[in-house]
Amino acid sequence: MAASASASCRSPLVWFFSLAAALFFASWYLLLDSAAAPARRQGLRSPTPATKCNPDKALLRVYMYDLPPEFHFGLLDWNPATTATAPWPDLLTPHDVPNYPGGLNLQHSIEYWLTLDLLASEQGAPTPCTAARVRDPAAADVVFVPFFASLSFNRHSKARASDDRALQRRLLDFLAARPEWRRSGGRDHVVLAHHPNGMLHARYRLWPCVFVLCDFGRYPHSVANVHKDVVAPYLHMVDNFFNDTAGxxxxxxxxxxxxxxxxxxxxxxxxxxxxxxxxxxxxxxxxxxxxxxxxxxxxxxxxxxxxxxxxxxxxxxxxxxxxxxxxxxxxxxxxxxxxxxxxxxxxxxxxxxxxxxxxxxxxxxxxxxxxxxxxxxxxxxxxxxxxxxxxxEYQYPSQPDDAVQMIWKTIARKVPSIRLKINRLRRFSRFQANKTNESPARSSWLQSQTR
Incomplete structure (x- = not known):
């Protein structure tokens, strides 16, 4: 009888503590879900480990410069936590991947998504492996320049425009000193300048490159055009209309x-x-x-x-x-x-x-x-x-045939044209020894033949 009474007294307490525990975990879940909302809005999800991309099976082999963080994720106030993946975030550690600023900044954020996808191909995060990072530039189809030009313009704006100009100058100095640049004159380099005012001070010296742009409205045809460059979509600002039955x-x-x-x-x-x-x-x-x-x-x-x-x-x-x-x-x-x-x-x-x-x-x-x-x-x-x-759709991890993969595929379709330009450039490479005797007119003609 006493045991029965004791059990009946404990039942309400057990029920109360069970309910309290359930409410606690539900509240904690909602808190975490709320905190994750900005990342979801950006399409950023925590990846699970996967096998690295095999460059031999990828559609596009990409050599990416290890630029210092000030040119890319450093603009998002990210600092390398370890030297293991420096100068890049560790994609298998979600907290090491910074979010891109919200608002209208997001519409030109292609630089962020493409760089993450390229890093994922090497670090072993899930990716469709359309593009794979390679460490040997001689084995690459294109050379990727990971400068977040749109973010640099938006971040520095008019008040600190000199910082944006200074970054572009340092980038030009970096490229000019690279054997990869000198080998092709930049014709196989991919430069991201999606914001119409991005790369404003460097674009005229980068004209041989493949630009990834939103349009050609503020570029002369000799610098950017549909035959040489890639038009990429904006990231949409309104939410997707899932389960749309509004006919x-x-x-x-x-x-x-x-x-x-x-x-x-x-x-x-x-x-x-x-x-x-x-x-x-x-x-x-x-x-x-x-x-x-x-x-x-x-x-x-x-x-x-x-x-x-x-x-x-x-x-x-x-x-x-x-x-x-x-x-x-x-x-x-x-x-x-x-x-x-x-x-x-x-x-x-x-x-x-x-x-x-x-x-x-x-x-x-x-x-x-x-x-x-x-x-x-x-x-x-x-x-x-x-x-x-x-x-x-821009997202990470990227999915088959989303905007990231469509951009890589578009670049891959440019590769034969890029190779043609580089091979034409090399026609005269055996006769470059006495460059000081080359007339300005001939030099100008050689440049025109490789555009």
Missing amino acids: YNQRPTLLYFQGAIYRKDGGFIRQELYYLLKDEKDVHFSFGSVAGNGIEQSTRGMRASKFCLNIAGDTPSSNRLFDSIVSHCVPVIISDEIELPFEDVLDYSKFCIIVRGADAVKKGFLINLIKGISQEEWTSMWNKLKEVERHF
């Missing part, structure tokens, strides 16, 4: 645009379209910015719209296109000078409407074009958006 009839807004209306350079077309469309039924065309809850507003607006306007601004491209794609809002591109990522393998006409600027500003042309697209045709493009959106 044609669930999207009440016909045409959506929210952003800066008055722009310089090629962006004048925005204000013309604003006056043409602002009073049209089922059209949302208004000023907006990322301040406050601007991104949340754009997310809701794009998900509730059938078509999303992507109009040239200060430069031919913007991350708005990629926001539209992951929102499954059919992009309407009005930017005559735009170059689109991976267009040699993607047919944008299957999921975008592309209109010349001169046509778009004709009264009634654009709205009648949009209204004339049938529900069946729109649904086909909507489904295609959900199919291709994976190609515009």
Whole structure:
């Protein structure tokens, strides 16, 4: 009887402590989950150990310079904890991998994702192994320059612009002293300059390189062009629209645009379209910015719209296109000078409407074009958006055919052209001994033959 009473007294206590323990662990889990949210927003996940990439099986073999941290992760206030992986983070120790700054900085963060993927190929973190790091430059297809040019520009901004210029000068000095550079004149070097103002002071001396850019709006054709260089997508700012069932009839807004209306350079077309469309039924065309809850507003607006306007601004491209794609809002591109990522393998006409600027500003042309697209045709493009959106995702560990792997594949397709340029350069290498007697005209001609 006493034993039974004792057991009945203990039952409430056991129940109470069990409940308390469950609440504690649940709260701790939520706290950890909340702390991990910024990393998830960036696509950064803790990797598990994997086998290293076999360069012989990789599509692209890459030699990467071991630049000091001040050129890359040091800009994220990272310092090497050990000499084992210096000057690089230990990817198998998640706390050693710094996060990239949030906000609009993220849209040009390609340098971060590509470098992480290349490090992962050597350190044994999971990667599709499209590109593999090699230690012998003679065995490499390309030479990777891990300078975080976009972050350097954003980090130093106008107040410390001299620091950005100084880094670029030191990079040029470093490259000029390297045998890899002298061997090819830089033609097999890959330079990341995704921000339109990145590499502003060095770009004219780096013209032989393969630039990875967002567009060519602020580059002369002799320095950067679609034949030599790679156009990479922005990282989208709105969240992915997972499990999207909001089809044609669930999207009440016909045409959506929210952003800066008055722009310089090629962006004048925005204000013309604003006056043409602002009073049209089922059209949302208004000023907006990322301040406050601007991104949340754009997310809701794009998900509730059938078509999303992507109009040239200060430069031919913007991350708005990629926001539209992951929102499954059919992009309407009005930017005559735009170059689109991976267009040699993607047919944008299957999921975008592309209109010349001169046509778009004709009264009634654009709205009648949009209204004339049938529900069946729109649904086909909507489904295609959900199919291709994976190609515009930046993440670590990278996944097959995401933006990181698509960029590597695009670079790999440039390799035959790069080799042709280098071989043409070497035509005259046997006759370079008496360079002092070479006339300026002949020197200029030789340079032109290898562009």
